[in-house]
Amino acid sequence: MNSHQCDVLILGGGMVGLSIAHQLLERQITSSITIIDKEPELGRHSSGRNSGVLHAGLYYKPGSIKARVCVDGARRLRAWVEERGLPINPCGKVIVPPREELDGQLEVLAERGRANGATVEFFDDQQLHELIPEARSASGRALWSPNTAVVKPLKVVQRLQQELQQQGVQLITASPGWRAQPEECSITLSDSSKLSYGHLYNCAGLQADRVAHQFGVGLNYSLLPFKGLYWQLKPDCPIQPRTNLYPVPDLDIPFLGVHFTPSAEATPLVSIGPTATPAWGRENYQGLVGIEPGMAAANLALLARQYLANRGGFRRYVHEQAFLALPPLLLKAAQELIPSVRAEHIEISQKVGIRSQLFNRLTQRLEDDFLCLPGLSSTHVLNAISPAFTASFALADLILDEATPRMDLA
Numbered sequence: 001m002n003s004h005q006c007d008v009l010i011l012g013g014g015m016v017g018l019s020i021a022h023q024l025l026e027r028q029i030t031s032s033i034t035i036i037d038k039e040p041e042l043g044r045h046s047s048g049r050n051s052g053v054l055h056a057g058l059y060y061k062p063g064s065i066k067a068r069v070c071v072d073g074a075r076r077l078r079a080w081v082e083e084r085g086l087p088i089n090p091c092g093k094v095i096v097p098p099r100e101e102l103d104g105q106l107e108v109l110a111e112r113g114r115a116n117g118a119t120v121e122f123f124d125d126q127q128l129h130e131l132i133p134e135a136r137s138a139s140g141r142a143l144w145s146p147n148t149a150v151v152k153p154l155k156v157v158q159r160l161q162q163e164l165q166q167q168g169v170q171l172i173t174a175s176p177g178w179r180a181q182p183e184e185c186s187i188t189l190s191d192s193s194k195l196s197y198g199h200l201y202n203c204a205g206l207q208a209d210r211v212a213h214q215f216g217v218g219l220n221y222s223l224l225p226f227k228g229l230y231w232q233l234k235p236d237c238p239i240q241p242r243t244n245l246y247p248v249p250d251l252d253i254p255f256l257g258v259h260f261t262p263s264a265e266a267t268p269l270v271s272i273g274p275t276a277t278p279a280w281g282r283e284n285y286q287g288l289v290g291i292e293p294g295m296a297a298a299n300l301a302l303l304a305r306q307y308l309a310n311r312g313g314f315r316r317y318v319h320e321q322a323f324l325a326l327p328p329l330l331l332k333a334a335q336e337l338i339p340s341v342r343a344e345h346i347e348i349s350q351k352v353g354i355r356s357q358l359f360n361r362l363t364q365r366l367e368d369d370f371l372c373l374p375g376l377s378s379t380h381v382l383n384a385i386s387p388a389f390t391a392s393f394a395l396a397d398l399i400l401d402e403a404t405p406r407m408d409l410a
C-alpha cells in the first residue's frame, strides 16, 4: 500500500480551499500542501457557479466573521484579479427599496457598511436615474456602493489552481471515495493509498457538514440547500443596466433578493437572479438529477415547521422568495426594480448554483455567519455561503490565525 505525507491536507478545491493553500504559501507557513477534490476538475460547484460579485461589505452585522473579512477580502481579490488582467467589471452597485416602508433599511445598510469599512453614499432619484434610467426607488432614495465589482468566478478558480500547482501544491482530483481515520491523522483514498497530514482543512462546500460529521464535528448542523436560478436580459433588450441593481434585502434571511448584475465580459450580459428556492439535494442543479429523497423529505418537513413557527421571519421568505423560480413571480420581482422589463425581454440562463446553507438544529434557525469549527488536528469550514467567494483570501487568513491550533502547524 502506498503512503504519502503532507503538512496540510485540504478537502475541497473551491475558492475557500484554494485560498487557504494560497495564504499558507504567501505567509510561508508551509509548502507541503495537498488538495483533494471529488470532481475531475475544480469549479464545478458554488465557486464556479456564483454571480461573481465582489461584495463591498454592506450587509453584514458588525463583528460577525462576514463583516470582519468581506471588505479586506474584496480589496485583495480585486487587486489579484487586476494584476493578472482577468476580466473584471468595476461597475459598482445601487440598492433601492422596492416598497416605501423599506426606506429605513437603507440607513441600516449604510451604518453597517460604514462600520465594516465600506464606502457608501445616498443617492436621490436623479442620481439613480443617471446611473440606470429605468430603475425605480419606491422612496426616491438609493444607496450607492462604488466599490462593488463583478468578476468571472470560474476564471478566478482556474487561475488560482494553476498558480498553486506551479508552486508545488499537490492536487488530487476525481477522488470522491476517501475514508477518514481522524485518530491517525490520515485518510485512505479509493486506490487504497494512505495520506497522512499534520492538519486537515475541510472546505467541502455543499458536502462540508457531511465531511465534518465523519470527524465527529458539527453534529448539530445539517445542510438545507437553496437553489439559485438565473434569468438574463436578452442581448437585444433595450434596457441594459450597466451597474448592479439590488433591492433592499430582508436582513433576517441570508438571501439578497433577485437583482440585476452585469457580467464581466467586454459587452456585459445582464443576469437577473439568483432565486433562493429550496433544492431537493446538495447537487440538485437540474430537474430530478441529484435529488436525494431522504434529504428532500426531511427538509420539506423542516421547511413546513419553520413556516408554521415563523422563526426568523421565515413566512416572509416563503411568501416573497421561495417561489421565484416561477417565471411570472420572477418577472414581478424584477419589475419592482425596473418596471419596464417585460416577459419578452428575458430568457432563462444556463447558470444555476446551490447555496451551502446550514440549518442549526439547536437554535432551529438558518445559520447566518460562516462557521469554523475545530476537530482533532482539523478545521471545518461550514456555511461558506456568500460572500465567501469575495472574502476568501481574508477568510483564509482568519482561519489560519484564529481557527487553527498553533501546535498543529508547528
Ligand SMILES: Cc1cc2nc3c(=O)[nH]c(=O)nc-3n(C[C@H](O)[C@H](O)[C@H](O)COP(=O)(O)OP(=O)(O)OC[C@H]3O[C@@H](n4cnc5c(N)ncnc54)[C@H](O)[C@@H]3O)c2cc1C
Pocket: 011, 012, 013, 014, 015, 016, 017, 036, 037, 038, 039, 042, 043, 044, 045, 046, 047, 048, 049, 050, 051, 052, 053, 054, 055, 175, 176, 203, 204, 205, 206, 207, 208, 211, 227, 228, 229, 274, 352, 353, 354, 355, 356, 384, 385, 386, 387, 388, 389, 390, 391
Ligand atoms: C447562486 C449563488 C450565487 C452566489 N453569488 C456570490 C457572489 O456574487 N459573491 C460571493 O462572494 N459569493 C457568492 N456566492 C457564494 C460563493 O459561491 C461561495 O461562498 C463560495 O464559492 C464557497 O466556496 P467553497 O470553496 O466553500 O465551496 P465550493 O466552491 O462548493 O467548493 C467545495 C469543493 O469541495 C469539493 N468536495 C465536496 N465534497 C468533497 C469530498 N467529499 N471530497 C473531496 N472534495 C469534495 C467539491 O467538488 C468542490 O470543488 C454565491 C453562491 C451561490 C450558490
